Amino acid sequence: MARAPPNFGVNLDDPDDARQAATAVLILSWHFQRHQVPRTRQLVHTCPFTGQGWVDDLLGGKCIRMLNNMRMNMPTFIQLCRILREGEYIIEGPCDKVTLEEGVAIALYGLSHDLTQRVLGERFQHSTETIHRHVRRLCQALVRLAPIAIRHRDTDATHPRIRNNRRFYPWFKNCIGAIDGTHVSASVPRGEQDAFRNRKGTLSQNVLAACDHDMRFVYVRAGWEGSAHDSRVLLDAISNPDAAFPTPPAGKYYAVDAAYRHMPGFMAPFKSGPGGRSQTAQKGLFNRRHSSVRNIIERTFGVWKMRFKILDGPMKNYPIEVQRNIVVACCVLHNFIREMQPYDVYLPDEINMDDGSTEGAQMPQLHVTPEALHDWKELRNAMADHMYLHRNE
Incomplete structure (x- = not known):
């Protein structure tokens, strides 16, 4: 028959004893944290080829690489970034570590290939939080752009x-x-x-x-x-x-x-x-x-x-509100590509x-x-x- 563990004279059913026991646990925990050996933080993304470097390489390389990865050619990508910047659909902060071009590339690459945030994080060497933020930011910007991009151009003449x-x-x-x-x-x-x-x-x-x-x-x-x-x-x-x-x-x-x-x-x-x-x-x-x-x-x-x-x-990876924005954003991008790239x-x-x-x-x-x-x-x-x-x- 198993023996009951000793209680060392502490009755946890007694409110005073229970309070003293809890205080002792807190003191011991504080003492342990103060004297333990500090752990060295290890970086996760250590690849020397950064996301910005990859985007620059794509923009300076063969056109087919941009088409395969971003679904648009270099002039279309540059024009999209210009519209987002000059129209203030995306506002860059002085402390932003990710450029507007890289942020747009993160979202385009994810939307085009249905990649998880972890895979995008490895490709662009950023945390999943950063990846998620830039995907949402581009989608919100494109939703604001939708009234201009998604509309009739001419309903009078016969097509x-x-x-x-x-x-x-x-x-x-x-x-x-x-x-x-x-x-x-x-x-x-x-x-x-x-x-x-x-x-x-x-x-x-x-x-x-x-x-x-x-x-x-x-x-x-x-x-x-x-x-x-x-x-x-x-x-x-x-x-x-x-x-x-x-x-x-x-x-x-x-x-x-x-x-x-x-x-x-x-x-x-x-x-x-x-x-x-x-x-x-x-x-x-x-x-x-x-x-x-x-x-x-x-x-x-x-x-x-x-x-x-x-x-x-x-x-x-996204709540239903963001999923809705993704659908609208993809419609805006589709129209923009159709407008900028006659040969699709x-x-x-x-x-x-x-x-x-x-x-x-x-x-x-x-x-x-x-x-x-x-x-x-x-x-x-x-x-x-x-x-x-x-x-x-």
Whole structure:
């Protein structure tokens, strides 16, 4: 039978004895810390090739190295840094140990290759805290830049993509772009996972985006839970003044898929008949060409996700607010690269991204008068009939 340890005359159930014992422990602890041999602090990042040195080497090297690592060439990188500095989107402090150029490179390298903060810390020879701070700083700066970078440039003239294609013109001459939703993998606390679990069973945020015919984003709404229906996200964007949705001018419209309601400003395809019965020849031809016009948003999503691998997620190192900023920041960077680099190395390899949008239950949209809905449906019918009549021209 085990023996009970001696109590040396101390009764811990007695308040006075317990207080004296605690005092003795504190005194001994202080004495030990005062007389112990001090430990020498060892540096972790001791590589002589610093992050700034690597950035300088990239800027002075072959263009393909910048493209492979930062997703942009040297002039584009320098112009981005100039805009951030002169526009005071990033303000450099006199005591900053990391230059603006290196801080931008840290974030670009991480966003482009979905690297952990430890890997980035080793590459740039900085602590994970420094890495995290500069990624967040660039994303916040790009979110502030978004109203300038993510917008329509011209909605009056018919885009050459439409005007110069006999399959599209003149029927889609008033189409100013396309709208769709896409899912970006998300990392959320356990208590919030149900809301972010999409119909495929994975965690994601539902991102609504609109693009023009140049594959530039003209609107993005990020941060919605993965369980949210696409049309619900669009409803919020249209009805919420703070969302700043770019409503099409009168007579103009976005091409949308069957998950959205066909109404003024949004041209959807014809739906299948009861039991999945095929449409008439006119409606079938319209749907095929409409799909080709609308495919611009899928191609844009494809290039965007290939360019920034962090969008494949999950973004485990960042809270959901930062994950939302990362999505918007990547849209800004995508537009900036499209503007500065007419020849985009990702365009030849673009892929169609299909997030499985279906004709499922549609959420109620904004109130539209029955007369306006009728006129918009008649417009689509007339387009389909005229298109079929001139199908061989």
